[in-house]
Amino acid sequence: MDIKVDVRESKGDSYVVDLNGEIDVYTSPKVKDAIGELIDKGHYNLVINLEKVRYIDSTGLGVLIGGLKRVREHGGTVNLVCTNPQIKKIFDITGLVKIFGIYDDEDAAMQALV
Amino acid sequence: MNQPAVQPQGGTLGVVELRIPSKAEWVAVARLAVAAVANRLNFSIEDIEDVKLAVAEACTNCIQHAEGSDQIQITCETGPEGLTVRVRDFGHGTRPDGIRSRPADEPPVGGLGVFLIRSLMDSVEYDVHPERGTNLVMTKKVAN
Numbered sequence: 001m002d003i004k005v006d007v008r009e010s011k012g013d014s015y016v017v018d019l020n021g022e023i024d025v026y027t028s029p030k031v032k033d034a035i036g037e038l039i040d041k042g043h044y045n046l047v048i049n050l051e052k053v054r055y056i057d058s059t060g061l062g063v064l065i066g067g068l069k070r071v072r073e074h075g076g077t078v079n080l081v082c083t084n085p086q087i088k089k090i091f092d093i094t095g096l097v098k099i100f101g102i103y104d105d106e107d108a109a110m111q112a113l114v
Numbered sequence: 115m116n117q118p119a120v121q122p123q124g125g126t127l128g129v130v131e132l133r134i135p136s137k138a139e140w141v142a143v144a145r146l147a148v149a150a151v152a153n154r155l156n157f158s159i160e161d162i163e164d165v166k167l168a169v170a171e172a173c174t175n176c177i178q179h180a181e182g183s184d185q186i187q188i189t190c191e192t193g194p195e196g197l198t199v200r201v202r203d204f205g206h207g208t209r210p211d212g213i214r215s216r217p218a219d220e221p222p223v224g225g226l227g228v229f230l231i232r233s234l235m236d237s238v239e240y241d242v243h244p245e246r247g248t249n250l251v252m253t254k255k256v257a258n
Contacts, residue, residue: 058226089160
């Protein structure tokens with residue numbers, strides 16, 4: 001079980017973080033490091049693409065929430081791309097649908113940043 | 115491998131036990147094992163995913179909160195009504211009310227695990243003992 005993290009620059013000063021795999025208590029530090037590194041470099045508008053994420057637990061949610069809190073302090077935001085019904089269900093029952101913008105594709109998530 | 119679903123008869127239990135090191139890299143083994151057990155019952159894919167996540171959250175709580183425990187014991191019991199999973203650590207005991215349980219109306223960074231367990235399973239009980247550790251018993255019923 002592992003997570004693959006790819007970071008790429010997109011429109012303007014926004015960045016896309018592509019995640020592929022399972023985000024749990026073991027793999028979430030890798031995701032946290034990637035997001036933290038972007039924020040440390042002053043990039044506060046992020047799209048995190050969960051399309052290839054098969055599983056996420058509360059530690060993974062915590063990493064996303066932590067990233068969102070940090071970018072909001074600088075007027076930025078984090079939008080998510082997710083269509084996996086099981087993962088969307090987790091965002092729904094935890095109430096995270098109220099604090100994250102969750103979109104069906106990357107273009108929509110990117111447009112909502114600006 | 116296409117195996118027939120287990121059809122539990124009244125009173126007859128199938129028991130599967132697993133013990134893992136209390137380390138993050140082993141949680142995936144626990145959730146996959148429990149998913150395999152749940153797959154032998156008539157659970158929907160969605161219900162199997164619920165059980166997987168609940169067990170993983172329980173193991174994560176053991177790793178993060180059970181001081182002095184280096185093992186986690188997971189016991190699955192298949193019964194007439196569904197699946198009962200016991201997740202036990204051997205630490206000094208962490209009360210579930212000591213772990214915050216809440217939805218994320220505001221951005222918290224911790225405390226979602228217990229909330230998820232309670233949301234995804236049909237019944238959840240904690241037995242916290244200062245010497246024996248914490249025993250979490252949770253049940254998922256098979257939908258009729």
